[in-house]
Amino acid sequence: MIISKITDNRIAYYYLHAEVAYINTESDVHVSIDTFFLPKSVIDLVCKDIIEDTQSSAFVLDFDGIESVQVNAFEEGISDLCNVHGKNIVLANIKESVIKLAASFKFVVAKNKKYLGKKNPSLYSYFSFCEMDCKQLLNCECLFNAAFAERLKKYKYSKKMKHQSSSVYLSAYIDIKQFITQDKPYVLYSIYRLAKKIRIKKEWKESFESKDKPILICQSLNGSFIASVLSSLLGLDLFIIDGIGPINKLYRSLGATIETGKKYIVVSDVVCLGTEVKITKNIIEYLGGVYFGNVSIVRIESIKTYDNVESVFYIDKSNKKEFKYQIITPLDK
Amino acid sequence: MKTMKTFIHISDLHIAEMKRPGIEGKNKRTERTWLIAQSDKDNHDYIADFCDSVKEQFKDTKRDYYLLITGDIADSSSELEYKYAKVFLDQIVKELKIDKTKVLIVPGNHDVYRPLCRIAADKDPEKPAYLQLEAKYSNFKCFYDGFYKEVGKTFELDKQIVDHLALKDEKLLFVGINTNYKIDYEDGDGAVDIDAFKKELSELCEKYEDYSKIAIFHHNMLSDSDESSSPYGSWDKDDWLNFKGVLERMQFKILMFGNEHTRASSRNLNIHRGENAMYVSDSGSFALHDETCVPAYKVYELFQDKNKTILKQYLFELGDVGRFGVRKFGRWCKQINAEHDELEDYVLRENKTNPFDQEVKENLPTGTTVSDSVDTSKEIIETKEVPTETKYVDLESLADSVFHDEMINIIKLEHLYHPGHFHWGKSSRSHNWIDTISLLNDRRYIDMIQEKIREVVKEIERVKKIKYDVIIGLGMEGNIMSTQLLLDDAAYTYLPYTYRYDDFNEFEKSICFKNNDGKYKNVLIITDVVNKGRMLKNLIVEKDTAFFNQVEQVHIVSLFYTGNYEDRKMPVGLKEIRNKTIVFYSLMQLEVGECPYDDNFENNCTIYKQNLCEVYKFYSEK
Numbered sequence: 017m018i019i020s021k022i023t024d025n026r027i028a029y030y031y032l033h034a035e036v037a038y039i040n041t042e043s044d045v046h047v048s049i050d051t052f053f054l055p056k057s058v059i060d061l062v063c064k065d066i067i068e069d070t071q072s073s074a075f076v077l078d079f080d081g082i083e084s085v086q087v088n089a090f091e092e093g094i095s096d097l098c099n100v101h102g103k104n105i106v107l108a109n110i111k112e113s114v115i116k117l118a119a120s121f122k123f124v125v126a127k128n129k130k131y132l133g134k135k136n137p138s139l140y141s142y143f144s145f146c147e148m149d150c151k152q153l154l155n156c157e158c159l160f161n162a163a164f165a166e167r168l169k170k171y172k173y174s175k176k177m178k179h180q181s182s183s184v185y186l187s188a189y190i191d192i193k194q195f196i197t198q199d200k201p202y203v204l205y206s207i208y209r210l211a212k213k214i215r216i217k218k219e220w221k222e223s224f225e226s227k228d229k230p231i232l233i234c235q236s237l238n239g240s241f242i243a244s245v246l247s248s249l250l251g252l253d254l255f256i257i258d259g260i261g262p263i264n265k266l267y268r269s270l271g272a273t274i275e276t277g278k279k280y281i282v283v284s285d286v287v288c289l290g291t292e293v294k295i296t297k298n299i300i301e302y303l304g305g306v307y308f309g310n311v312s313i314v315r316i317e318s319i320k321t322y323d324n325v326e327s328v329f330y331i332d333k334s335n336k337k338e339f340k341y342q343i344i345t346p347l348d349k
Numbered sequence: 350m351k352t353m354k355t356f357i358h359i360s361d362l363h364i365a366e367m368k369r370p371g372i373e374g375k376n377k378r379t380e381r382t383w384l385i386a387q388s389d390k391d392n393h394d395y396i397a398d399f400c401d402s403v404k405e406q407f408k409d410t411k412r413d414y415y416l417l418i419t420g421d422i423a424d425s426s427s428e429l430e431y432k433y434a435k436v437f438l439d440q441i442v443k444e445l446k447i448d449k450t451k452v453l454i455v456p457g458n459h460d461v462y463r464p465l466c467r468i469a470a471d472k473d474p475e476k477p478a479y480l481q482l483e484a485k486y487s488n489f490k491c492f493y494d495g496f497y498k499e500v501g502k503t504f505e506l507d508k509q510i511v512d513h514l515a516l517k518d519e520k521l522l523f524v525g526i527n528t529n530y531k532i533d534y535e536d537g538d539g540a541v542d543i544d545a546f547k548k549e550l551s552e553l554c555e556k557y558e559d560y561s562k563i564a565i566f567h568h569n570m571l572s573d574s575d576e577s578s579s580p581y582g583s584w585d586k587d588d589w590l591n592f593k594g595v596l597e598r599m600q601f602k603i604l605m606f607g608n609e610h611t612r613a614s615s616r617n618l619n620i621h622r623g624e625n626a627m628y629v630s631d632s633g634s635f636a637l638h639d640e641t642c643v644p645a646y647k648v649y650e651l652f653q654d655k656n657k658t659i660l661k662q663y664l665f666e667l668g669d670v671g672r673f674g675v676r677k678f679g680r681w682c683k684q685i686n687a688e689h690d691e692l693e694d695y696v697l698r699e700n701k702t703n704p705f706d707q708e709v710k711e712n713l714p715t716g717t718t719v720s721d722s723v724d725t726s727k728e729i730i731e732t733k734e735v736p737t738e739t740k741y742v743d744l745e746s747l748a749d750s751v752f753h754d755e756m757i758n759i760i761k762l763e764h765l766y767h768p769g770h771f772h773w774g775k776s777s778r779s780h781n782w783i784d785t786i787s788l789l790n791d792r793r794y795i796d797m798i799q800e801k802i803r804e805v806v807k808e809i810e811r812v813k814k815i816k817y818d819v820i821i822g823l824g825m826e827g828n829i830m831s832t833q834l835l836l837d838d839a840a841y842t843y844l845p846y847t848y849r850y851d852d853f854n855e856f857e858k859s860i861c862f863k864n865n866d867g868k869y870k871n872v873l874i875i876t877d878v879v880n881k882g883r884m885l886k887n888l889i890v891e892k893d894t895a896f897f898n899q900v901e902q903v904h905i906v907s908l909f910y911t912g913n914y915e916d917r918k919m920p921v922g923l924k925e926i927r928n929k930t931i932v933f934y935s936l937m938q939l940e941v942g943e944c945p946y947d948d949n950f951e952n953n954c955t956i957y958k959q960n961l962c963e964v965y966k967f968y969s970e971k
Contacts, residue, residue, distance in 0.1 A: 017836055040836035045803060047832070189856070197842040197861040204835065237845060237857050240825035244832045247792060254795065256786050256825050 018065050019201040019208070022163045024154060028072040030062055031156050033081030034208045037249060047248035049211045054082050056089035063093045067101050074148055075103055078156050079110035084117075091118035094145065104146035106153065112138050160209065164329050165338070167202060168314065171195040172339060190314055192238050192285040203313075206328045207242060210311055211249040213326045214281070220309065220324065223279060224250075230279040230308045231255050235296050238285035242313060246283060255280065257296060276304035284312040287327070352411045354519065354651040356660070357403060357445075358419070360567075360607025361634035363459065364434050365424035378424050383644065383667075383678045384636040386433040395636070395678055396437050400444035402665060402681035403648065414447045415514065417523065419607040419632065420457025420567030422492070427462075431492035438496060449500045455511050455525045456504075457567035457608060458532045458539075460489040467534035478533035482506040485533065509546040515557055519651060519658065521697070522557045524550070524601075526566040531588070539568025539608075540588040547595055554599055558927070561658065561697040563603040564596055569631055570604055571615065583608055596627065600924060602697050603628040603660070610634035610642040614662065614692040628695045630662070643667060644678075649695070655947060658698040664691050752801055756937055759794060763787060770944075770956060770964040774848045778950065780942035782965070785877040785908065789829045798908060801936055802875060803833040805906055809934065815902065818869040819862060823888075826877035830908065839873070847887045849967075860896045867899040879907040879935060882922030889926055902930040910935035 019038060020031035035058045039046040066075050075097075097103040107115075115121050121143075133141040133150060142150040171194045196203045215224060223230055232250075234243035235257040247254050255274070274280070282296045287310065297307040309324030317332035331339050365378040366386040379385050383395050403414075418438075423430035442449060462485055469484035470476070479485070486506055493504035502512065509530070514523040531540040554562070569582040570589065581589040596604065604627055612633030633645035644667040649660035664686055670679035686693050760766055760783065771782045788794055810816065822831040822843040835841055842861050845853045862869060879885065885905060889897045897903075905923070912920050917938050923931050946953045957964055 017838065038836055045800075045833040045836055047836075191856050193843075193856055193859070194861055197840065200835065200841055234825065237825060237828065237843060237853065240828040241822075241843060244795075244829040245835070247795065248799075248832055251792060253792050254790050254829065256790065258786065258825070 017201055018061060019205040021065065022156075022159045023072060024159055024162075026071065026073045027076060027153065028066070028069060028074070029076045029078060029154070029156060029159055030065075031078045031080070031205070032058065032062070033079075034205050035062065036082070037208050037211075038204060047245070048251065049208065049215060049249045050251070052081060052083035054079075054085040054090065056086045059086065059089045059093045063097055066097055066103055066105075073104060074106060074146065076106045076108050076142075076153055078108045079114065080108070080156070082114065083111065085114055087117045090114075091120055094118070095120060098145045104148060105144075106146065106148060106150055107143040108141065108153065110140050110143050112140065115140065115143060160205075161329070163202075164206065165335070167199060168195070168329065169339065171198070190286050192313055195313075196238070196241060204245065206313060207245045208249060210242075210313070210326065210328045211246055213328075214246070214250065214311060217324070217326055220281075223308070228279065229253075230281045232283050233257060233280045233296060233300070234283045235292065236285065239283050242285060243283040246311070257299065274300055274303035274305040277306065279306045279308040281308045282310045284310060286314045286316070287312045287325075288316045352413045353407075354415065354516065355407060355412045356415045356417055356649040356651070358417045358605055358630070358632040358647040358649065359635040360419040360632045361421040361457065361459075361610055362418075362434065362437070362636050363421055363424040363634065364430045364437065364636070366427055366429045369425060369427070376424075381639045382424065382636045383638065384433070384437065386427070386430045391676075391678070392433070392437065393440070394676060396440045397444065398676065398678075399635075399646070399681060400441060402683075403445060406663065406665075406683055407648070407650075414445045414451065415523075416441065416445075416447050416452040417565050417605060418452070418454045419565055419605060420455050421459040421607065421634075422454070422457070423488070424459055425463075426460050426488050428488050428491070431488055434492055435496050449497055449502075451514065452496075453512050453514050453523055453525045453565055454493065454496070455566055456486065456489050456493075456527060456529055458529055458536055461485045461529055461532045461534075462488045463534040463536075470534065478535075479531050479537065481533070485529075507545075508549065509541045510549045510553060513553060515560065519653065520557075520560045521651070521658075522554075522560040522562045524553065524562060524564050526564055528566045528568040528592075531585075538588065539566075539582070539584045539592075541592055543588070543591045543595070546592075550595065550599060559925075562599060562601045563605060564601050565605050567606060567608050569606050569608045570629055571613070572609065593627075601627055603630060603695050605630045605632070607632055607634070610637050612645045612647070612664065612666075613690070614695075616692065628692065630692075630695070633666075638667070638670075638678075646681075652694075656699065657696060660695045660697065662686060662692055662694060664689060752797075753937060755797065759788065763791075769962060770954075772964060772966045777848065778944035778946075779880075779911075780944065782941075783878075783909065783911075785826050789826055789877075795829060798830055799833045802830050802906060802908070805934060805936065806834060806873065809904060809906070809932065813904075813932065815871055815904075817873040817904070818871050820873045820875065821860070823874060823876040826908075827875045830877065831875045834873075834875070840869070844888065844893075847884050847892055850892070858892075860893050862896060864896045864899045869896070869899070870901045872897075872900050872903050874903065874905045876905065876907050878909045878911055879905065879920055879933070880910075880912045880941060881916075882912070882920030882924075882933070884922070886922040886926055889929070897929075900929060902932070904932040905934070907933075907935040908937065910938040911941040914938075914940060 017038075017040065018030070018035065020029075020034040022029050032054055033052075036051050036054055037047065037049050039055065039057060041057050062077065069075070094105060094107075097105050132143055142153065144150050168190065171191045173189045173191060214220060220230065229252055231253045232243045232247050233255045234240045240256065243254055246252070280300045282293050282300075284293060287293060290310070293310045300307045309326070311325070312327045314329050314331065315325065315327035317330055362384055363378065363382045364384045364386050365376055365382050367376055367379050368374075369376050384392055422434045438452070441447070442452060465484040465487055466478055466481050469481035470478035473481070483506060486504065490504045490506065494502075497503070504511065509527055510524060511527050512525040515521070526541065526546070528539040528541055530542050531537045568584060570584065570593065571580070572582045584592070606629070609631060610633060612631050614628065614630045616628055630647065632647045634642055635646055636644055638644055646665050648663040648665070650663070652659050652661055664684040665681045666684055667679045668682045669675045671677070672679070684691070765784045765787055767782050767784060768780065769782065770778065770780060772778045789798070817837075817839040819840040819842065820831060820834050820837070822828040822841070824843075824846050828843045831841065831843075840862060844860060845857060850858060874885065876885070882905075889900075889903060903926070910917055910920070917935070919931070919933055923933055944950060944954070950957060952958060956962055
């Protein structure tokens with residue numbers, strides 16, 4: 017299953033590290049962000065997808081985060097795409113050390129010098145097998161945000177409704193569950209990106225390198241889906257609090273409890289006013305744990321907080337009109 | 350005085366005429382039957398004594414009698430034999446005050462009129478002789494229609510289901526079946542037109558979905574006679590398997606038949622002990638007597654209390670033949686069931702208000718891994734019109750003692766087993782609970798369980814040659830256990846447990862897929878615990894009908910099964926699901942303690958009432 021493909025202006029982009037984070041073969045499934053090797057199975061999957069794509073005029077394979085590849089598969093795969101299937105292939109953000117693994121690619125270097133770009137001596141910003149102006153190529157970050165916004169609008173329902181956790185009204189409801197079920201590959205890609213953000217976040221980075229890793233807390237059905245995937249990607253433990261949101265009905269837990277001194281990151285689907293996060297935070301701290309922050313798929317930047325937060329996507333002043341998202345109090349009605 | 354429903358079962362009367370047309374000499378059968386087709390005081394006395402024995406035995410209370418006759422009423426299906434059959438049966442219904450609407454008659458192979466069947470077959474060689482229905486049932490139909498004239502019933506030649514009796518208050522359904530489909534002028538084995546039978550039965554049972562069902566037919570399904578050592582009684586093997594399979598799927602409780610002239614009763618129809626066991630009862634022959642058979646009849650009393658609905662069996666045989674002062678045929682004597690290898694009773698329903706009546710979520714320390722033995726019955730190809738086919742997953746290769754042992758160690762180490770009172774609803778209560786939520790906190794355990802779930806699912810796909818259209822994770826636990834399955838091509842969604850539906854908003858309860866066009870035919874459900882399976886049934890049959898109506902197969906993989914051992918391969922709730930193929934598999938099994946009290950537990954349970962220990966409630970009280 018390809019999860020990271022985004023098409024823009026007839027150019028298809030693949031973010032290979034995301035594909036590598038979710039490997040599904042006949043005999044094995046491997047979900048982890050801590051993998052930097054591009055195996056044959058992923059190369060074959062991507063090549064197959066490219067061959068079957070008759071609409072796109074060019075294909076960009078972003079190697080950001082890939083340290084090494086399965087050489088034969090890589091070399092043969094790319095060569096076949098170019099020479100046999102006549103595809104226009106560009107490798108982006110690829111290490112020179114990886115390029116060097118493929119003996120035949122040095123001919124490409126010789127032939128297409130103007131179609132190569134280097135960010136630094138050891139990294140090609142782009143390595144093109146075709147005659148293409150690679151400066152026009154977009155980076156994955158921009159692509160992702162634009163594509164996410166478009167997709168999110170499909171799962172936003174304009175419906176004035178009372179917020180279930182707080183005493184406000186919302187002009188729209190973002191149905192993350194619909195998003196998850198209808199657009200599963202893209203959601204997996206989104207959660208991968210969230211996992212990456214969590215891993216590199218300055219305030220959290222150190223804890224990942226220690227024995228005292230944070231624990232992911234989920235308190236809703238949507239949250240449990242997201243937290244479970246994050247837990248697999250990051251290798252973190254989980255903690256389930258049954259029933260904080262959207263309808264707040266907490267059930268007694270007999271066994272597991274918040275451990276004193278342990279760090280907890282609250283996993284949410286959509287954070288609006290942060291009421292559910294606050295409830296969870298209070299429970300964590302009351303029971304002796306350390307509230308470490310909050311992560312979500314979508315975050316409405318309604319009130320500035322000083323919490324450690326990360327989200328896949330933000331709705332703020334700059335784009336709220338695009339989403340027609342409003343928080344209305346009874347005083348505004 | 351309360352009226353007790355009482356069912357009288359007689360069979361194989363073999364009313365015989367003294368002389369058969371075209372045959373020299375006396376009909377030798379008349380030497381072996383007490384009921385002769387002639388005006389005879391002995392016949393009258395025979396029937397009268399029978400009626401007296403019933404009245405005497407059951408005089409203690411007011412009775413509402415029903416009469417079940419499982420075929421071979423006549424010996425050669427002649428008009429004369431049926432003339433007297435009507436006389437005898439009218440005498441019975443009059444003596445015992447049985448309304449004819451409470452009499453259920455099915456034909457036997459001797460009720461097929463062979464001479465006319467042969468003639469019809471000769472005239473129409475293109476058509477199989479056994480399909481010469483008008484000819485073969487000509488005299489039986491006359492008798493049947495004549496007997497039931499006052500109540501307006503007629504015998505329909507081409508129907509597999511002859512008649513039925515439905516007792517509304519007791520939720521009991523007797524289904525009279527014609528098993529003479531393949532009988533012609535050369536006799537034959539028991540059979541039904543299986544496709545027609547399935548259809549008729551399905552239509553009938555739709556009206557009586559939650560009734561306990563009893564099948565009434567002629568041909569014996571097991572053999573208690575030395576004459577035949579076949580495990581399929583008087584049936585061809587394939588026909589037997591097909592017929593039995595349909596009855597099992599429709600959850601018939603008892604099969605009543607005759608034919609072999611040897612009375613018997615048994616709990617299990619041959620195959621796996623305890624699995625979908627159907628009782629069988631052969632009443633023997635009512636009037637035939639020789640070295641091998643003694644005339645007999647049976648009576649079943651219907652008992653209902655708060656715990657059970659049962660039929661209590663009484664066996665009567667003709668004894669004291671030739672004894673001074675006794676009529677020449679002897680007298681009817683009640684027998685001791687145990688001394689005759691007969692059952693005392695047949696359990697139709699157990700009415701316990703068990704903890705998992707509505708929605709169930711049990712957790713318990715695990716026991717053995719599931720390892721299903723091979724179901725030797727022939728698979729029947731189901732069409733959409735056919736009711737539920739419950740299938741066993743023959744996955745012996747998956748029995749994994751390593752996984753089982755590891756899980757047991759984890760449960761002990763992490764103290765995941767909790768004794769106490771746990772309530773998931775007013776009628777869903779248990780003692781003991783295993784904390785799967787805590788189990789799914791540790792990354793190491795999550796990995797282990799996710800991998801095992803995936804391995805099992807892949808094996809089921811391989812064995813069943815199926816590809817799932819959609820996977821549903823139940824609850825937060827289901828979501829977590831299903832993560833490795835997300836990378837498959839199947840669509841994925843998740844739902845809350847139905848007993849917690851009030852705690853979730855409409856978006857969370859939505860299945861998110863439309864299935865009007867039948868796009869999603871094969872569904873896999875991942876859950877942590879199944880006990881009686883009623884929560885799953887509730888989900889499939891009541892909560893998401895718009896989606897599940899078009900689903901053909903539902904496969905359930907559960908981490909734990911905590912119900913009764915007998916139901917481990919198919920929990921009772923899942924058996925009640927109609928019009929779908931259900932497959933159930935659990936990674937580990939262990940029975941949980943059921944709450945022994947009914948819905949009045951608040952008054953009856955001292956522990957609850959007196960707050961002797963904490964009761965953990967996992968639902969919102971309305």
